[in-house]
Amino acid sequence: MPRPKPARWTARDIPDQSGRTAVITGANTGIGLETAKALAVRGAAVVLAVRDPDKGKRAAEEIARVAPAAEVRVQRLDLGSLASVRAAAGELRGTFDRIDLLINNAGVMYSPRLSTADGYELQFGTNHLGHFALTGLLLDLLPASPASRVVTVSSAGHRMGGPIDLGDLDWRARPYDRTAAYGHSKLANLMFTYELARRLPATGPLAVAAHPGGADTTGSRTAMSHSSPLARAAFSVVRPLLLQSPEMGALPVLRAATDPEIRGGAYVGPRGFQQSKGHPVVVRSSPQSYDVSLQHRLWALSEDMTDVVFHV
Numbered sequence: 001m002p003r004p005k006p007a008r009w010t011a012r013d014i015p016d017q018s019g020r021t022a023v024i025t026g027a028n029t030g031i032g033l034e035t036a037k038a039l040a041v042r043g044a045a046v047v048l049a050v051r052d053p054d055k056g057k058r059a060a061e062e063i064a065r066v067a068p069a070a071e072v073r074v075q076r077l078d079l080g081s082l083a084s085v086r087a088a089a090g091e092l093r094g095t096f097d098r099i100d101l102l103i104n105n106a107g108v109m110y111s112p113r114l115s116t117a118d119g120y121e122l123q124f125g126t127n128h129l130g131h132f133a134l135t136g137l138l139l140d141l142l143p144a145s146p147a148s149r150v151v152t153v154s155s156a157g158h159r160m161g162g163p164i165d166l167g168d169l170d171w172r173a174r175p176y177d178r179t180a181a182y183g184h185s186k187l188a189n190l191m192f193t194y195e196l197a198r199r200l201p202a203t204g205p206l207a208v209a210a211h212p213g214g215a216d217t218t219g220s221r222t223a224m225s226h227s228s229p230l231a232r233a234a235f236s237v238v239r240p241l242l243l244q245s246p247e248m249g250a251l252p253v254l255r256a257a258t259d260p261e262i263r264g265g266a267y268v269g270p271r272g273f274q275q276s277k278g279h280p281v282v283v284r285s286s287p288q289s290y291d292v293s294l295q296h297r298l299w300a301l302s303e304d305m306t307d308v309v310f311h312v
Helices: 030-041 053-066 082-095 122-141 178-199 218-225 229-242 251-258 292-306
Strands: 021-025 045-050 072-076 101-104 149-153 206-210 267-270 280-282
Touching: 021 030, 021 122, 030 045, 030 053, 030 101, 030 251, 045 053, 053 072, 072 082, 082 122, 101 122, 101 251, 122 149, 122 178, 122 292, 149 178, 149 251, 178 206, 178 292, 206 251, 251 267, 251 280
Parallel strands: 021 045, 021 101, 045 072, 101 149, 149 206, 206 267
Antiparallel strands: 267 280
């Protein structure tokens, strides 16, 4: 008899992950760390793909405390450097002959105007281009099964900043707006997922997106430190009302990665008011994110900017 669908999906609903390998970017803290913990508890081998290996080692020790038998590796990865992405992908290919889950979680938020090592605007270059390249370089290691997944973490903030300008992704023709730049990078995460989902074979793997809602993480607090005094004051007021714990924020990512009922091209987020809190369900993203023509153009630009071509 099939197991009934849970009314409120939690980490207890994660199927057994024994024998599976998950690569999680930005897994040393916040949503990424909680995702890695939950998968390790359910039996997965987890790879913490992080910019700072020392922080990754501390995260691995934390995971070992809740999942002593888990296999945990630390992989250096700087998504703001395409050379680092290629090096990390090469090392992962040399270590694993298959990857079951690739969870594109890491990112920067509301940063000042900075550039990646390759000269691209930092938020777009890290949040989208780095993950685009990593996925393209590892995709053939994912088995052709719906249980194998590329999960890319977007944000409710993908609605911020107005329409994305693919002709000025580096913000050279207009004043830099860190909030809009972040929103556009998260919109790109969604458009990448939807385009990848169409390109992948019906037999899998699946491309799925997720967002954590308002998660009270070190990253969100650091991001707000870059904001104006008024924004920081407002954040302190709404924080207990709109933000949930990192453990709850990880649930949409975990459901996107492991729930057998999730389909390719789905977007999973909290079920509560404005998708800010609550248990994970399939949600809708902005109308612009579903613009197929825009998805095609972004894909072509991303291949040119990263020099990574997907063979799907």
